[in-house]
Amino acid sequence: MTVGIVLVSHSAKLAEGLADLAAQMAPDVRIIPAGGLPDDGGIGTDYDEVVAATQRADSGDGVVLLYDLGSAQMTAELAVESLSGGLAAVVADGPLVEGAIAAAVAAQGGADRKAVASAAAGAGLAPDLAAVDSPGDAQEKELTLTNEVGLHARPAAVLVRSLASLEAEVTIRLGDQEADAHSVLALMSLGARQGDHIVVRARGPEASDALAKVTGLVESNFGE
Numbered sequence: 001m002t003v004g005i006v007l008v009s010h011s012a013k014l015a016e017g018l019a020d021l022a023a024q025m026a027p028d029v030r031i032i033p034a035g036g037l038p039d040d041g042g043i044g045t046d047y048d049e050v051v052a053a054t055q056r057a058d059s060g061d062g063v064v065l066l067y068d069l070g071s072a073q074m075t076a077e078l079a080v081e082s083l084s085g086g087l088a089a090v091v092a093d094g095p096l097v098e099g100a101i102a103a104a105v106a107a108q109g110g111a112d113r114k115a116v117a118s119a120a121a122g123a124g125l126a127p128d129l130a131a132v133d134s135p136g137d138a139q140e141k142e143l144t145l146t147n148e149v150g151l152h153a154r155p156a157a158v159l160v161r162s163l164a165s166l167e168a169e170v171t172i173r174l175g176d177q178e179a180d181a182h183s184v185l186a187l188m189s190l191g192a193r194q195g196d197h198i199v200v201r202a203r204g205p206e207a208s209d210a211l212a213k214v215t216g217l218v219e220s221n222f223g224e
Contacts, residue, residue, distance in 0.1 A: 003107040003116045004030040004057030006089075007100055008050055008067040008076045010043045012036030018100050025157030025184070026104035032057040045072045050079040054089050062088035062113035064103055066120055068096045088113060092120035098185055099123045105157045105184045109164030123185055140201040141211050147221035150193035155222040156184045162213045168204035170214070181214070 005022070009015040015035030022031050034053035037044040050065070057063045065076040076091045083089055090113060092099060099120035106119035147155060151172070160182055163170055170181035174196060179186035181200070192198055198218075202210040217223075 001059045001061045002026075002029045003061045003103075003111065003113050004032065004054075004059055004063040005100065005103055005107060005116070006050065006053045006057050006063060006065045006076075007031065007033050007035065007096065008045055008053075008065055008072045009033070009035035009096065010045055010069055010072060012041055014068070014096075018097060021153075022100045022104040024154055025101060026108035026161075029104050029107045030057045030059055031100070031104060045075040047075055047078055050075050051082060054079055054083060055087065058087050058089070062090070064107075064113060064116045064120060065089060065091045066094060066096050066099050066103065067091065090114075090117050092117040094120035094122070094124045101153070101157075102183070102185060105160050108157075109161050111164075138201045138203045139207045139211055140199055141215060142197055142199050143215060143218045145192055145194055145196050145198060145218060147218075147224050148194055149224075150196060151187050151190060151198075153184070153188060155217075155224075156187040158222050159187065159214060159217055160184045162217060163210055166204075166206040166210050166213070168202050168206045168210040170200065170202045170207075170210045172214075173199040173201065181210075 007015045012035040015033030019031045019033040032053040034050045067073045067076045080089045102123040103120040106116045171178045174190045200214045
């Protein structure tokens with residue numbers, strides 16, 4: 001089971017398209033769009049639809065709702081307050097698109113409801129890019145990206161998921177910038193493309209396993 005996600009939007013097309021995008025990165029997560037008005041598909045949000053979507057999204061581990069504008073937040077909060085039967089749901093404050101991606105990847109990695117909501121909220125912050133510092137006691141390895149799209153959305157999500165269960169701090173360096181390998185948005189912000197050389201740096205009890213995971217993904221072109 002994984003935490004489910006509901007996307008509350010004024011636009012049905014926006015919610016559906018975003019659900020499709022997030023599902024590419026988190027295939028085992030229930031991501032339910034709840035956008036537009038039910039009768040004519042017009043712009044707006046509908047309380048009953050959001051409640052129903054939240055119930056469909058729940059697989060037993062709870063649900064996180066994200067929203068786009070104004071009244072969508074109110075509709076999501078009303079829906080959460082009205083739920084009964086032990087369904088645990090929470091509304092996350094975060095940007096809809098980036099938050100949905102971050103939340104979906106976190107849920108796919110087995111994060112609990114609180115951690116998934118935190119991932120959505122944290123997506124509103126600037127990506128964790130930092131200047132390169134001394135490797136200290138870290139292990140590191142240089143790799144060359146040979147897959148067609150580099151570290152774009154899906155490969156970045158695959159990499160994040162592969163590290164979720166490991167006790168290791170892992171970063172990816174490209175040039176003079178370094179990103180947290182547990183954040184899909186930070187990895188995407190590097191803009192690493194096919195042919196780029198990246199340096200994977202890992203610290204912690206399972207640093208060797210983390211390096212092996214990333215190496216395997218890069219050498220297999222992330223399964224593309």
